Amino acid sequence: MNPQLLWLIPTLPFAGFLLNGTVGRRLPRAAVTAIALLFTALPALIVAQLWAFMTSAGAPQTLSVASAPWIAITGFHVDFAFTVDHLTLILLGVVTGVGFLIHVYSAGYMAHEEGYWRYFAYLNLFMFFMLVLVLSSSFLLLFVGWEGVGLASYLLIGFYFTKDSAANAGKKAFIVNRIGDFGFLLAMFLLIAHFGTLSFSGVFAQIAASPVSSPQSGGFLTAIALLLVLGATGKSAQIPLYVWLPDAMEGPTPVSALIHAATMVTAGVYMVARCHVLFNRSPAALTVVACIGAATALFAALLGMVQQDIKRVLAYSTISQLGYMFLACGVGAYSAGIFHLMTHAFFKALLFLAAGSVIHALGGEQDMRRMGGLRKRIPITFYTMSAGVFAIAGMPPFSGFFSKDEILYQTFSHGGALSLLLWLVGLLTAGITSFYMFRLWFKTFFGALRFNEHAHGHAGHAAHAHGIHESPLVMTLPLMVLAVLAIVGGWVGIPAALGGLNQFEHFLDPVFLGGAMAPLAETEPHMAELVLACVSVLTALLGAYFAWLLYSRRPGYSKQLVEANGATRFAYTLLDHKFWVDEIYIRGIVQPLLAFSRVFLNGLVDTGFVQGFGTGLALLARSLGAVVNRVQSGNIRSYAGWLALGAAVVIAFTIFIR
Amino acid sequence: MVPIAYYLVLAAVLFCIGVMAFLLKRNIITIFMSIELMLNAVNLTFVAFAHMWHQVSGQIFVFFVMVVAAAEAAVGLAIIIALFRVRQTLNVDQVNLLKN
Numbered sequence: 001m002n003p004q005l006l007w008l009i010p011t012l013p014f015a016g017f018l019l020n021g022t023v024g025r026r027l028p029r030a031a032v033t034a035i036a037l038l039f040t041a042l043p044a045l046i047v048a049q050l051w052a053f054m055t056s057a058g059a060p061q062t063l064s065v066a067s068a069p070w071i072a073i074t075g076f077h078v079d080f081a082f083t084v085d086h087l088t089l090i091l092l093g094v095v096t097g098v099g100f101l102i103h104v105y106s107a108g109y110m111a112h113e114e115g116y117w118r119y120f121a122y123l124n125l126f127m128f129f130m131l132v133l134v135l136s137s138s139f140l141l142l143f144v145g146w147e148g149v150g151l152a153s154y155l156l157i158g159f160y161f162t163k164d165s166a167a168n169a170g171k172k173a174f175i176v177n178r179i180g181d182f183g184f185l186l187a188m189f190l191l192i193a194h195f196g197t198l199s200f201s202g203v204f205a206q207i208a209a210s211p212v213s214s215p216q217s218g219g220f221l222t223a224i225a226l227l228l229v230l231g232a233t234g235k236s237a238q239i240p241l242y243v244w245l246p247d248a249m250e251g252p253t254p255v256s257a258l259i260h261a262a263t264m265v266t267a268g269v270y271m272v273a274r275c276h277v278l279f280n281r282s283p284a285a286l287t288v289v290a291c292i293g294a295a296t297a298l299f300a301a302l303l304g305m306v307q308q309d310i311k312r313v314l315a316y317s318t319i320s321q322l323g324y325m326f327l328a329c330g331v332g333a334y335s336a337g338i339f340h341l342m343t344h345a346f347f348k349a350l351l352f353l354a355a356g357s358v359i360h361a362l363g364g365e366q367d368m369r370r371m372g373g374l375r376k377r378i379p380i381t382f383y384t385m386s387a388g389v390f391a392i393a394g395m396p397p398f399s400g401f402f403s404k405d406e407i408l409y410q411t412f413s414h415g416g417a418l419s420l421l422l423w424l425v426g427l428l429t430a431g432i433t434s435f436y437m438f439r440l441w442f443k444t445f446f447g448a449l450r451f452n453e454h455a456h457g458h459a460g461h462a463a464h465a466h467g468i469h470e471s472p473l474v475m476t477l478p479l480m481v482l483a484v485l486a487i488v489g490g491w492v493g494i495p496a497a498l499g500g501l502n503q504f505e506h507f508l509d510p511v512f513l514g515g516a517m518a519p520l521a522e523t524e525p526h527m528a529e530l531v532l533a534c535v536s537v538l539t540a541l542l543g544a545y546f547a548w549l550l551y552s553r554r555p556g557y558s559k560q561l562v563e564a565n566g567a568t569r570f571a572y573t574l575l576d577h578k579f580w581v582d583e584i585y586i587r588g589i590v591q592p593l594l595a596f597s598r599v600f601l602n603g604l605v606d607t608g609f610v611q612g613f614g615t616g617l618a619l620l621a622r623s624l625g626a627v628v629n630r631v632q633s634g635n636i637r638s639y640a641g642w643l644a645l646g647a648a649v650v651i652a653f654t655i656f657i658r
Numbered sequence: 659m660v661p662i663a664y665y666l667v668l669a670a671v672l673f674c675i676g677v678m679a680f681l682l683k684r685n686i687i688t689i690f691m692s693i694e695l696m697l698n699a700v701n702l703t704f705v706a707f708a709h710m711w712h713q714v715s716g717q718i719f720v721f722f723v724m725v726v727a728a729a730e731a732a733v734g735l736a737i738i739i740a741l742f743r744v745r746q747t748l749n750v751d752q753v754n755l756l757k758n
Contacts, residue, residue, distance in 0.1 A: 634754065635751075635754075636750065637680070637681055637750070640680060640681060641681050644677050644681065
């Protein structure tokens with residue numbers, strides 16, 4: 001296979017962006033759709049070919065292609081270079097495959113929206129940057145993709161820019177991500193200062209070659225790793241920078257599926273996995289990653305329990321699942337994290353798209369309190385979404401079971417009291433996840449029909465006044481494909497304890513074990529793993545049971561439970577207000593920052609210094625001018641007088657002085 | 659034969675009278691006349707030097723100056739008449755429409 005083909009993978013979507021972005025406004029919708037789909041399908045085909053090549057016998061473990069130097073100064077240079085290894089392959093498959101499906105779905109979902117061409121142009125732009133991100137072979141190029149997907153995310157969250165809330169949500173996402181990017185930048189500066197290069201291979205080779213026990217390099221690596229984690233928490237919506245993701249649901253639903261569930265938000269996990277050589281040398285940083293992951297998983301799952309907006313439930317669940325991936329990376333189980341990344345991309349994209357289909361059917365209604373009983377009305381959406389719900393809840397044999405279980409097992413067997421605590425948190429989160437997902441399922445599809453067709457028929461989603469209706473095939477087809485993936489996607493990673501081969505982990509071994517093949521002899525006892533799997537399934541069933549009890553069997557009971565006594569009421573208020581984190585951030589950070597900007601930057605620096613400098617100069621010129629102005633009286637005779645005087649002086653000079 | 663210095667002193671005196679009149683007078687016709695006076699003072703020096711050096715070029719210059727002065731008088735007087743018709747005054751200090 002010609003490695004030059006790698007260039008085409010990101011540039012094709014970029015060409016689609018340029019075409020749709022420049023002339024799309026004048027093209028008919030069919031042409032816009034054709035351009036967008038074509039330029040997403042072609043990279044998917046190239047990636048498929050790449051898969052076939054890389055997995056064939058005797059194929060190299062990495063495939064690289066580099067351009068002429070991009071930045072070249074003395075002692076430091078960066079190339080435009082792409083590298084494909086098995087980790088990249090998985091990400092490429094997810095991004096192009098799920099991305100293409102979501103493009104197809106969008107053609108149906110956005111069919112009646114204004115700015116159709118703009119939407120697809122942004123979507124293709126996102127694909128371009130995301131592919132650059134996963135293909136890059138240096139921190140700097142990764143950062144280019146990293147920033148680019150942030151830009152595309154901003155544009156798409158604020159797609160309905162005439163809505164204040166959407167525009168603000170876009171800004172919030174962008175600004176919160178800046179904080180993370182700040183950490184990423186500092187990490188890159190440290191890498192340049194210490195290693196003199198930013199290419200992955202260069203940095204990791206130097207780290208691997210340095211002695212393990214040199215304390216100075218250990219602290220240094222921890223600093224770099226922690227700064228990278230800060231960057232990852234921004235992009236992957238982890239504590240403390242998770243606040244932008246729930247608001248990002250203002251964007252169109254397929255965008256939430258593509259960017260804020262399947263691909264972009266997993267960039268942080270990918271980055272940590274990519275830098276595993278660095279993280280492995282810094283146990284402290286790994287512990288931080290694991291704690292952040294577990295805390296975020298539990299925290300977001302708790303918040304997901306009380307949300308009423310169907311998309312917000314999914315948003316918090318995304319944050320929570322990303323926490324799982326961080327937890328996996330934090331205990332050194334990178335392949336488990338990437339495995340969950342992949343299965344999560346399938347089932348969460350499915351859940352979002354199905355939720356979009358529900359919203360579409362109800363003419364723009366997102367509040368679950370006005371849903372219910374939709375099972376019979378939109379059966380395809382119901383069945384496909386059920387696959388997603390069972391997958392995320394961790395029911396065997398759906399994909400989420402295998403990946404989540406792998407993470408829990410790896411956490412448990414990591415050793416130490418902390419890992420036991422982390423495992424407990426993970427297990428609790430699994431139960432809560434199951435609870436809120438089945439809550440969503442029961443509230444949306446079961447019980448009585450609470451949606452008033454006549455009251456809502458004309459409002460919301462444009463041009464949909466024909467009541468509840470199943471979505472067109474262009475939308476249900478991606479749902480069906482994703483549902484199949486959500487069911488079978490986990491079967492590539494069935495652990496040995498359950499009679500599988502765990503092919504997924506071995507597939508990634510060349511990346512995470514540095515070329516040395518893993519010991520294939522599975523001598524460890526499988527008993528523990530089996531017991532743990534049973535425990536987590538039981539927890540998930542328990543969560544589902546509670547959801548059934550509260551939202552299907554006795555629908556009013558949840559309200560009674562909340563009102564039971566002061567403690568429960570307080571707990572509910574706490575969750576309902578999301579622990580007041582947004583308010584705390586606004587009071588503690590945003591407002592002081594604004595005050596500082598207003599008083600110091602605007603008042604003192606801008607008005608006082610910058611503007612004062614200009615005004616001062618102008619004043620000087622004016623006062624000087626006022627003096628000189630006297631000469632320019634406009635009186636001809638005074639000019640003539642000056643002329644005569646001048647002539648007299650010249651004559652006097654020539655006669656007497658010379 | 660009259661020495662050249664006499665002519666030159668006379669010309670200088672005439673020129674200075676012209677300059678002073680130009681600077682001090684407010685009537686535009688007087689100013690105009692003072693310009694003529696200055697021109698003719700210069701003419702006088704030209705012919706004086708031409709006579710002294712026995713060369714004709716100085717006298718030719720004088721003809722040129724007289725032609726220019728005649729043209730200037732024609733144009734200038736026309737302007738003055740037009741100005742008087744509009745402003746009813748010959749005082750230059752009151753003709754300051756373009757100022758400021």
